[in-house]
Amino acid sequence: MNADERRYDYCFHPRLSAFIGGLNSLEPYRSRGSRPGAPILEEVTQHEYDPGRPIGVFDSGVGGLTVLKALRQRLPHQDFLYLGDTARVPYGRKPREMVQEFASEVVEFLIGKGVQAVVIACNTASACALPELAERTPAPVWGVIEPGVEAACRMTRSGSVGVIGTKGTIASGAYQKRLEARGLKVWAQACPMFVHLVEEGLADSPEAELMARYYLGHRPQIDTLILGCTHYPVLHEVIQRVTGGSVSLVSSAEVTAEMVKQALMPAAANGAPGRITHYVTGDVLAYKHTAEAIGGVEGELIPLDVTTLAREQPEETPYRIV
Secondary structure (H helix, E strand, O other): OOHHHHHOOOOOOHHHHHHHHOOOOOOOOOOOOOOOOOOOOOOOOOOOOOOOOOEEEEEOOOOOHHHHHHHHHHOOOOOEEEEEOHHHOOHHHOOHHHHHHHHHHHHHHHHHOOOOEEEEOOHHHHHHHOOHHHHOOOOOEEOOHHHHHHHHHHHOOOOEEEEEEOHHHHHHOHHHHHHHHOOOEEEEEEOOHHHHHHHOOOOOOHHHHHHHHHHHOOOOOOOEEEEOOOOHHHHHHHHHHHHOOOOEEEEHHHHHHHHHHHHHOOOOOOOOOOOEEEEEOOOHHHHHHHHHHHOOOOOEEEEOOHHHHHHHOOOOOOOOOO
């Protein structure tokens, strides 16, 4: 699949279906590079689906559990392996080359466990490791940035889009560069305290709303806002109250999960819910405690020595630093 095909290999946030349905008779905003007459909802590239093999998901911490939750809502009978690399969290403060190495090690581990596909549920790893990692992995690998960008491009009516994320994600320009390349005006804001609020169980507190007003109160006129951190969907209601109904929120967790479902197209199935296995490189009890604020942990928790990941990696792995 070439770059142009990859650009349109994503689909929309399901919570926006009513909004999108109302636009079906209208010509959506076409950013530079969009195909004339392209439909609101794009077809995604199909991949062979194997119901007997799990899907791998990983993040540097617990934020990626929002992606796992969205995936499970769409694929309730699917088995998942989630790897929380909490021994090396946060990725955002580490050099790009180091993050690329970490992501490669984790994907090698998951492939070794027999996964049929991998979802990088981490904005930093998505920005640093893709598309190079996907090109050399013998299974589909998806990140969370491109789906959010594509959804925002197709939703905006004015061409003015905002993105919020961690300091590392915003400083990397990963979202801004992609959005600006599509001809959009972009406002970006780092919201470092949001992660702490979520992990302390304060997502729907007066403190969270006060912090949201502090971060978002000076925003320019935008009609679409990307939640560019996998923790931020937990703050959806607070952020929507602050931005008001005129701003549509795009959750990369939701659009990524919908993309994976459409790419694999599993047959309708009945039966037991899929099994979830969590591999945790840091303290398992701390992981479980922090995850409670995201919605809790279901399934088996397995401690994983982080040096195991390094041993899984070939001695000389070619990295193309970009």
